[in-house]
Amino acid sequence: MNHIQLDITKATSFLNEGAVKAYESKVKAAQKSLENATCPGNDFLGWLHLPSSITPAFLDEVQTVADILREKCEVIVVAGIGGSYLGARAVIEALGNSFAWLVNDKHNPAIVFAGNNIGEDYLFELSDYLKDKRFGVINISKSGTTTETALAFRLLKKQCEAQLGKDEARQVIVAITDAKRGAARAAADKEGYKTFVIPDNVGGRFSVLTPVGLLPIACAGFDIQALVAGATDMEKLTGPEVPFEQNIAAQYAAVRNALYADKGKKIEIMVNYQPKLHFIAEWWKQLYGESEGKEHKGIFPASCDFTTDLHSMGQWIQEGERSIFETVISVEKPARELLFPNDEENLDGLNFLAGKRVDEVNKMAELGTLLAHVDGGVPNIRISVPELNAYYIGQLIYFFEIGCGISGNLLGVNPFNQPGVETYKKNMFALLDKPGYEVESKAIKERLK
Numbered sequence: 001m002n003h004i005q006l007d008i009t010k011a012t013s014f015l016n017e018g019a020v021k022a023y024e025s026k027v028k029a030a031q032k033s034l035e036n037a038t039c040p041g042n043d044f045l046g047w048l049h050l051p052s053s054i055t056p057a058f059l060d061e062v063q064t065v066a067d068i069l070r071e072k073c074e075v076i077v078v079a080g081i082g083g084s085y086l087g088a089r090a091v092i093e094a095l096g097n098s099f100a101w102l103v104n105d106k107h108n109p110a111i112v113f114a115g116n117n118i119g120e121d122y123l124f125e126l127s128d129y130l131k132d133k134r135f136g137v138i139n140i141s142k143s144g145t146t147t148e149t150a151l152a153f154r155l156l157k158k159q160c161e162a163q164l165g166k167d168e169a170r171q172v173i174v175a176i177t178d179a180k181r182g183a184a185r186a187a188a189d190k191e192g193y194k195t196f197v198i199p200d201n202v203g204g205r206f207s208v209l210t211p212v213g214l215l216p217i218a219c220a221g222f223d224i225q226a227l228v229a230g231a232t233d234m235e236k237l238t239g240p241e242v243p244f245e246q247n248i249a250a251q252y253a254a255v256r257n258a259l260y261a262d263k264g265k266k267i268e269i270m271v272n273y274q275p276k277l278h279f280i281a282e283w284w285k286q287l288y289g290e291s292e293g294k295e296h297k298g299i300f301p302a303s304c305d306f307t308t309d310l311h312s313m314g315q316w317i318q319e320g321e322r323s324i325f326e327t328v329i330s331v332e333k334p335a336r337e338l339l340f341p342n343d344e345e346n347l348d349g350l351n352f353l354a355g356k357r358v359d360e361v362n363k364m365a366e367l368g369t370l371l372a373h374v375d376g377g378v379p380n381i382r383i384s385v386p387e388l389n390a391y392y393i394g395q396l397i398y399f400f401e402i403g404c405g406i407s408g409n410l411l412g413v414n415p416f417n418q419p420g421v422e423t424y425k426k427n428m429f430a431l432l433d434k435p436g437y438e439v440e441s442k443a444i445k446e447r448l449k
């Protein structure tokens with residue numbers, strides 16, 4: 001089977017000899033603790049063998065619901081935040097036309113996102129856009145209580161009911177949430193919405209291969225079977241029985257931990273050369289940031305879109321503090337072909353590029369940047385993806401998930417909780433006088449006097 005490749009040679013050159021190999025036994029132990037569910041956070045390991053456990057019947061069920069929404073709606077609003085948002089958006093943008101919302105091909109509904117911010121203008125403008133549209137809503141929240149999502153959903157539900165009537169609205173609202181708990185579950189049961197369950201043992205940031213990601217991706221018209229097939233193949237390619245040297249997820253986890261622990265490389269910049277991959281990096285940032293950033297430890301996950309950001313962040317990367325390394329996602333073959341034309345006048349002096357594919361220029365920019373940044377002291381990890389299709393994106397997703405599970409264990413944290421994100425919520429609820437927060441409200445207001 002053809003698969004994504006990992007090249008760490010431009011990172012190991014910054015490490016002492018044998019530094020990656022030195023992680024072999026620790027990586028094996030980490031993998032064993034994941035397999036045997038003896039690691040910290042072992043009640044959140046449902047993602048580990050999720051791809052291979054997805055049945056064709058389940059994918060059919062998701063596809064059937066997607067087809068109903070696709071038929072009834074010209075716009076589908078996906079409401080969710082964090083892990084209940086980023087995976088779907090990452091895959092949809094990676095696979096879609098960069099101008100999908102302008103092209104409006106009439107075959108596929110426009111997919112728009114909400115519930116991932118509290119911008120009043122954003123929500124007003126969304127509501128305004130939806131005024132004359134046949135729209136449906138996929139409300140995604142594992143806890144069912146996340147403020148950003150709940151707030152957006154209340155607005156969307158009311159608008160949908162006002163435009164369609166309660167009965168019709170019920171046909172185009174789907175909830176993806178916990179089996180029993182939370183306000184989203186209560187509302188879905190009361191209103192009779194179609195629902196999908198987010199398994200208890202799959203945390204939000206590992207949930208893209210549950211209906212959380214699969215339903216919006218199917219609604220957008222992409223092949224969820226191929227996505228899951230790619231993830232399933234990567235599950236095999238990165239299993240605990242695969243030798244350390246051949247296991248790309250084990251190598252990735254080991255090399256990033258070696259760079260962090262041995263060489264003080266505290267920031268990993270996820271780089272792409274295809275704007276479509278912007279949200280893959282956003283998804284990856286949550287995956288690694290929420291998993292590893294705790295106990296005052298963890299690599300800070302950052303991202304750049306190249307060549308765009310070479311003209312803004314390039315200076316810092318080339319010559320700023322040497323605390324960074326780069327992980328580049330390189331797509332071998334673009335889906336489309338565009339040749340650079342000859343121009344008789346050659347006023348722009350670009351005839352030396354005539355007849356070349358645009359991608360050839362991009363690849364030389366990539367190679368030139370790799371050499372420049374390595375010369376400048378930036379270790380480089382390269383992930384090469386044969387093509388941007390659902391199958392390879394599925395591989396990439398599982399590669400990063402298992403890499404994260406291993407890496408968090410190597411770091412010595414529980415990669416599957418996120419206690420730190422509660423602090424801002426508590427303050428916000430106290431400031432908003434949420435019932436049940438009376439003591440916190442009093443205390444925070446005292447502080448602000």
Ligand SMILES: O=P(O)(O)OC[C@H]1O[C@](O)(CO)[C@@H](O)[C@@H]1O
Nearest residue numbers: 082083084141142143146204421
């Ligand atoms: O699906 P939920 O429960 O709305 O949570 C959304 C996101 O919020 C967080 O819980 C952080 O607050 C993330 O871990 C999660 O992905």
